[in-house]
Amino acid sequence: MPKPPRITQKPASPAARLLSWYDLHRRELPWRARAGATADPYHVWLSEIMLQQTTVVAVASYYRAFLARWPTVDALAAAPLDDVLAAWAGLGYYARARNLHRAAQVVATELGGKFPDTAEGLRKLPGVGPYTAGAISAIAFDAREAAVDANAERVLARYFAVEEPLPIAKPKLRTLGQSLVPEKRAGDFAQAVMDLGSLICTPRRPACANCPWTEDCVGRARGIAERLPLKAERAVRPxxxxxxxxxxxxxxxxxxxxxxxxxxxxxxxxxxxxxxxxxxxxxxxxxxxxxxxxxxxxxxxxxxxxxxxxxxxxxxxxxxxxxxxxxxxxxxxxxxxxxxxxxxxxxxxxxxxxxxxxxxxxxxxxxxxxx
DNA sequence: TAAGCGTGGCT
DNA sequence: TAGCCAAGCTT
The missing domain is CATH 3.90.79.10 (Nucleoside Triphosphate Pyrophosphohydrolase)
Incomplete structure (x- = not known):
């Protein structure tokens, strides 16, 4: 009796499985390029600053209004700060608007209107920290950088069953995140991790049955995924x-x-x-x-x-x-x-x-x- | 290092 | 309702 043909296909890597999931389920967002295209650095930077500690729903209308009013970084740099603050009103964390304006002036006057194409260079701009530098360099320039935000921290803490509480666990999670970034499509990977955190690996009641990483998620295997990441207690607000x-x-x-x-x-x-x-x-x-x-x-x-x-x-x-x-x-x-x-x-x-x-x-x- | 820094939606 | 949570950075 002839043996059935063996399927010798190599199991896809976690990154490859996540990218396949992303190709089917990615969110359409105003600042996101079409599938396969690379986004404009100005668009990516503007959206990333707005999205710091802020929900997609809150940002969308502000993003569109800013882009309509100031279509380029040079236009934004030339605007009076008070106009930028007025346009930012209601979005919160107003230091972001002040830093946004300063960074636009640095890019416009010192960098010839071009954003740095490395995380290291981006990190020097006011308002751009480790997460944002990684995100912009990966999404706009396809640099092989991780973008570990709160979504990614949650996904990674569960996937690797990291039981140290935040913010102690931040450096460890960042290293783990970087270890998963694929050679190609680093920008898609960064956005895929965030979409996974937003759509599947949610804070409460994660949809593990639909997760491309469910098989090798250590947190799920141990039955502790939903209560990760642990967090330090909050101070009471006076x-x-x-x-x-x-x-x-x-x-x-x-x-x-x-x-x-x-x-x-x-x-x-x-x-x-x-x-x-x-x-x-x-x-x-x-x-x-x-x-x-x-x-x-x-x-x-x-x-x-x-x-x-x-x-x-x-x-x-x-x-x-x-x-x-x-x-x-x-x-x-x-x-x-x-x-x-x-x-x-x-x-x-x-x-x-x-x-x-x-x-x-x-x-x-x-x-x-x-x- | 830890505290300061907004807002709105969800449960 | 009151707390939790969100694409964090600066000092």
Missing amino acids: LRRGAAFVASDAKGAVLLIKRAENGLLGGMLQPPLGPWTENFPSAKAAISQAPFAADWRKRAGIVRHGFTHFELEIEVYSTTLSKRPKIEGRWVPQDELRAAALPTVMRKIVAHALDEGGPLFSDRLSKISRA
């Missing part, structure tokens, strides 16, 4: 409280002042605010915090906002003036508030004072739902 002062002139323009260039919400606009302390100021104390004497009326209710490292509650005082006092700041007409460099927390405060939940937010919300 609560801070204060008062805000929203003044309108006879035409409804609102007084806004510019925050310090660095630190929390650096370079962004706000209405005048009192100090943030453990308790709200009394009505009397609040009046002494106001930017000028006026008929300040306390609005009902409070504005709450959560930051990464503390929570904020604000009581809002408002006044309408027949005549503008002489005071430093900009009187911004109401129809310009939407496009102003107002971070979300300040937008909430102004909206609360003006008694609206509408125009200050509606445009952004509709953009997000369209994304």
